[in-house]
Amino acid sequence: MENDLLQRINELAKKKKTVGLTDSELAEQKKLYKIYLGEIRTQFDRTLDNVSVENKDGSVVPFKEAYKKKK
Secondary structure, rough: OOHHHHHHHHHHHHHHHHHHOOOHHHHHHHHHHHHHHHHHHHHHHHHHOOEEEEOOOOOOHHHHOOOOOOO
């Protein structure tokens, strides 16, 4: 994750608490949050790719397979 992205998010959050944001800054903040959350979700998804679950019978299956929604 880019350090510049986090710095700008923090700057806007601090400014929002102290003096408020302009409409363009609110739009920028919304865009940055969307990028940030997308990166967090991607990282979380990659983490789940490396997690396995051991069943009661001793078999080991990937987490996503073990908790796949049944249709």
